[in-house]
Structure formats: structure tokens, C-alpha cells
Amino acid sequence: MELAEDQNLSALAGSVLIIGTGLLGASVGLALRAQKIPVYLSDVSPTIEAIAEDIGAGRSLRAVATERGVAPSDLRQLLGSEPQLVVVAAPPDVCAQIVVEQLTLWQHAVVIDIASVKLSILQQVQQSGVDTSRYLGTHPMAGREKSGPVAARGELFTSRPFVVCKHPDVSPTAVRLAQTLGIEMGSTLTYLDAAEHDRAVALISHVPQVMSSLMASRLQETPLHALGLAGQGLRDTVRIAGSDPGLWIQILAANSENIVPTLHGVRDDLERLITTLENPTAAGARLDIAQLMSEGNAGVARIPGKHGGAPEAFSQLTVLVDDTPGQIARLLIDIGELGVNIEDLRLEHSPGQPVGMAEISVNPNEHEKLVEDLTSAGWKVVR
């Protein structure tokens, strides 16, 4: 009986209630709806909830309430039966409270949150005194520099890490359901405890966000003629600075304990660099600058490549392409016909010019032949 229920749960055969239908919640809804799983949507904002329904992320509880003439607050009546899974995709600062409410409201439902910080939420849930065996914190590691359900996509989490943060009291049923959710979304399951998770994301996500915002903030002062000279380096550096301030206030505040020590390191390096550059002809100045730059080299070299392999494992070639319809397609169809798999592709364009460069990463042992074959086919290839 216990086993049968477990199997049923792990198959995600019941309905799912998603609370919070912004970018992430609506994306979860889209992914589950693609698997025909019944999804109900609830958001504190009627507009956000309605948009999430409009894009196909599930059924708006307010719309159900209107249809049936029941109070929108009466979740039990609206859903008809208990949901199998509640996914709390609310902002971090209200996440724990909603998790506790949902654990209290339902008898059997597993409650999973997907917030970007994990330890503070787990601690708040534990301190509330509710039964935490049905609670599990997770983090589908994807996002966009845009927010809201309009930016949602069912494939947002596809092939991205889905971090499951087990805690001592969690039931096997809850863990299996989280795993099923991750699998339904096409994610790669990873296991870290909440504290490990928060330390990891401080370094790979939260501090990069701070650095990007600090840089982008300086551009407010830049004359437009200078910005017109901006290349891909600047664009890449500040891309994530376009992210939603409202969300990041909460993430940075909730994970400040792990972020601050790294920012101290940044500050110390920055102070040293400023002192050096204030007197750039002093003895040792060059060495100080060299040290920062070399440490940057060493750090970036540690990031794994696309398939988790060693960095720099691929060979690059660059092809000049006209900025006309079908040009890139013709290039890539030529490459495809040669049976070569493109590991990565980057298009570079510049202001005011109808021409671009496609930088293509391929397996090193396919590089030479590809250059020759593309050149024979009339492409301008740069070795």
C-alpha cells in the first residue's frame, strides 16, 4: 500500500499547484503541461496569474473560482482534491511562509520550493514546527535576464542542472517526486545540501551578478559616442546586469553570508589595483597588475566546457558571413553535410555594418578538414 502510493507519487499522476507564476513558475507550468500533467496556477498578482494561464502554463485558480462561483481563497474547493505536488515559485522573502502554509493546508501533498537560495528557507520551515518530511528545497539552475511569465518557456530548464537539497527529515517520497519533476523538465539532477548549494551559487551566480551590475552602473556616465565603440567584451560582461532588481534584492539579502566573504576578496584585489594604478610607474606596479590578470586567467580556465569536459577542448574557426537572410543557414548546412557537429557558435556583429563573423567551435580533429572543405565551398574562413 505504502509502495503503491509511492509509485503513484513518483509518477506525478496527480495535479500540481504552482504558487508564483513569474518567469520560473510559469516555465515549470509550461514544462508540465507539455507532459499533459494537470497544473493549477496561483499568483499574488491577478495579472501575472492570468498571463501565465494565457501562455498555457496551467489553469488560473482565480479563473476557476469565477467559473464555479466559489471564493478564490478556498483552495481545497477549487482544486476538488488534494494536489500531489505544490511547487512554490514565489520570491525568496515569502517562500518559506508559503511553504509552511501549504504543508499545513494539505495532508499528503509534497511541497517543493525552487528559490535561488536554500538554507534560510529550510531553516525557517524547520523553525515553524510543521512536519518537514513532505518539504524539499530544489533549485532549477536557469534563468533569463528578463522576468515575468511572458518570458517563460517550457524548455527553460532543459539540460540545465536541477539541484535537489535533501535534508535529514525528508521522506523518500518527496525526494522521488522532486526527481520526477526534474526529469519531466528535462533537467540534470544534482544533489547538494542547502549550505553547500548556497556557497556554490554565491560564487557562480550571485557574485557575478553583483560584478555585472557594478560594471553596468558605470555606463550611466558614459557618453554615447563611447558606447558606440562597445564590442562583445563589454556586452558579455554586463548582459546579466539587465536582470530584475526586485528578485535580486532578495537573493543577495538571503545569501549575504556567503556573498560577503567573496566580495571582501574582490574589494581587497580592487583596492590593491587602485593603489597600483594611482602610481603606475612605481616599482612593482607591473607585477601587481600582472598578478590580478594572471589570477583571472587561472580562474576562467577552471570553468568546465559545454559537455562538462575540460575547458578549451574545442578548436575554433571563424567564417565571414553577409548579414542577409539564409547566409548563416547556408554555412551551417554546408557544415552539417560534411558530418561535422558544431559544439558552439557565436555570431559577432558590429554597429552600422551589414557583415558579421561566425565563430564556430568544433572537435579539434575535424578542424583542418573543415577549414579546407569550407574554403573549397567558397567560404571566407579564417584559420
Added chain:
Amino acid sequence: MELAEDQNLSALAGSVLIIGTGLLGASVGLALRAQKIPVYLSDVSPTIEAIAEDIGAGRSLRAVATERGVAPSDLRQLLGSEPQLVVVAAPPDVCAQIVVEQLTLWQHAVVIDIASVKLSILQQVQQSGVDTSRYLGTHPMAGREKSGPVAARGELFTSRPFVVCKHPDVSPTAVRLAQTLGIEMGSTLTYLDAAEHDRAVALISHVPQVMSSLMASRLQETPLHALGLAGQGLRDTVRIAGSDPGLWIQILAANSENIVPTLHGVRDDLERLITTLENPTAAGARLDIAQLMSEGNAGVARIPGKHGGAPEAFSQLTVLVDDTPGQIARLLIDIGELGVNIEDLRLEHSPGQPVGMAEISVNPNEHEKLVEDLTSAGWKVVR
């Protein structure tokens, strides 16, 4: 007579001597050789000079010396006649000295440098007492996070800004020759004086490099399981941190006057943020974080789009693609056949998964129809 000579000069009919044959010098050589212009190469490193010749960037002066049995230092004899143009592509710290030597050595040759900093070089050349009418500082605004002639490509400067920094004493002949060089390389000519140039690049290139290196430096401490979770955000933020320390020591030292004030601004923002995050529950903490994030939003929004138009002028759609040969090509050929021009393309991949997402930017009024047509053609499109 004067006019005829000018026309001849502006046509770049004579030979070009490139001093410094790393990434940039060798790329200039490749671009000029593609136009059949005679190019001679000189580098302080025999190996770098030989590689530059091997990749087709021009004729190594050491190779010419060996062939003719003359001293490699006797430039006049090696070249046979005076070069029309000398391009100094040496590192910033020796650039001015080489410019002065070349202006002294030749009677008529125009001497152009292409270093990333301009004012300090101009001042050193002026202070040397040589005739500066034949000297002009320029900056072809392109680069790669790789260095050396092996990374060179003739199209490196294609459709990139080529900044010409006129000074009061420069001759029209020298300006026209610089313009011709820019045009031969397919660049977009832009005019700024040396001080304006240095202020602009501090903000759009030098400070971003510092920020990227500061961030990447922190990754030295990151456990590998954390780096395995890294997404595109981190990768973009630290990409340029892979750049050559040797070059950047000189650039940062030479332009420190313009970089330091911006770094002061970064430091002040960072200090404020650290203080806030050390006490994240204090009154006003959220507002402090919000301010930094919003200023980042405002800064990034000021960067012009690809064709120099307003940012965010394009509409994006995302298509799920298998990571097999020809998949992206098939997608793009479909788009090309619909007559739709792709404004930008970004492939996103994740560690360990053979699937990716292509984010495509198109003209907004082509967006809806494209989504429909691609969906009909069987593509998994996310609105």
C-alpha cells in the same frame, strides 16, 4: 605634384612595414595581403615574426636578410625602397619609441600606431622633437581573448570601429593613408582626439577587463562541483578574463589616469553594498541593493544594438535543437527560406546534455509569423 603624390599615397600603392606581429599586427598584415599589398614584417621575437610569415601576413625581414645575406638591422637595404606606410603594432610601452625611430629613419613614410591607448604615445612622440606631421595614432577596435599571430585573422577588424586620433600637426596625407588602411581592413572610420579616445576606452574596454579579471580571480577558490553548475551568466561575465596579462599590464598602466576614477566609483558602490550585505536586515538595506541593481539596468540599457540602433530593438524567439550535425543548419535554412533575416543568434548549451537552445533575434514585425511557420515546420519554438 603634391596632389599626385597625395593620391598615390592615399591609394596605398607602396609597401607597408608592420612592426610587431602579434595578434593585431599579423591581422593587419593578413588584411593587407588579401588586397595584394606588399607587406614586410618585423618583430622583436624571431619566432613570432616567422609564424606571422607562415600564416601569410607578409614577408619576414629576417627571412629577407638571410636570403640576401645582409644585416637584419639594415631596414633600408632590406626593403629596397622606403615603405609608404609603417604600422607600429608593438606593445604600448615601446610603441612611442618605435614610432620616433621610424619617423627618424624614413624621409616620407607615414607612421601609424595601433595601440589601445593613445594620449601617452602622442605626448611621447611630440616630446621627442621629431616631425609629427607624418605620425598618426589609430585604434582598430577589435581583439580576442587569445594572443599571438596564430590567433590572427584578416577579418579581425572587418566592420569594427577604426578610431583615427587626429592631432593639430598631422598632415592630410597621413590622415588619408590612415583612412585607406581602415577601409582596406573593412573597418568603420571614427574620429576622436587622443584624450577622448582614452576616456572612452577606459569605460568600454579597460574597466570591463578589470571587472572580468576580478570576478574570474575568485573562481580560483571555487570547488569544482560548484563550477559544474555554472551557466551562461558566469561564462559571459568572465570570458575576457582569459586575455593576455602582458598586454593588459601596459594598457592599464598607460591609461590609469582615466581608469582610476571609474574604479573609485566601483569601489564606492562595492563598499556600500558590502556594508549593506553585512547587515541585510537593517532598515534601508533593500533600498541600497535595489539602487545598485537598478543603476545596472539603466547602464546596460544604454548600449546600442548591433546596427547602432536603440537597444532591445529586436524580438527574440527560442528554438530547441538537438546537438547533432546539421540541426542548427536545418533550422536556419528554414528561417532563410522564409526570407527572415537573423539579427543575432546565441546558442546555449549545458554540461552533460546533448541538447541546446538557439535564441534568435529578429525584426519584431517578423516575429509572430516566424513562430507560426517554424512551429508548422515541426520546430519546438518557445514564444
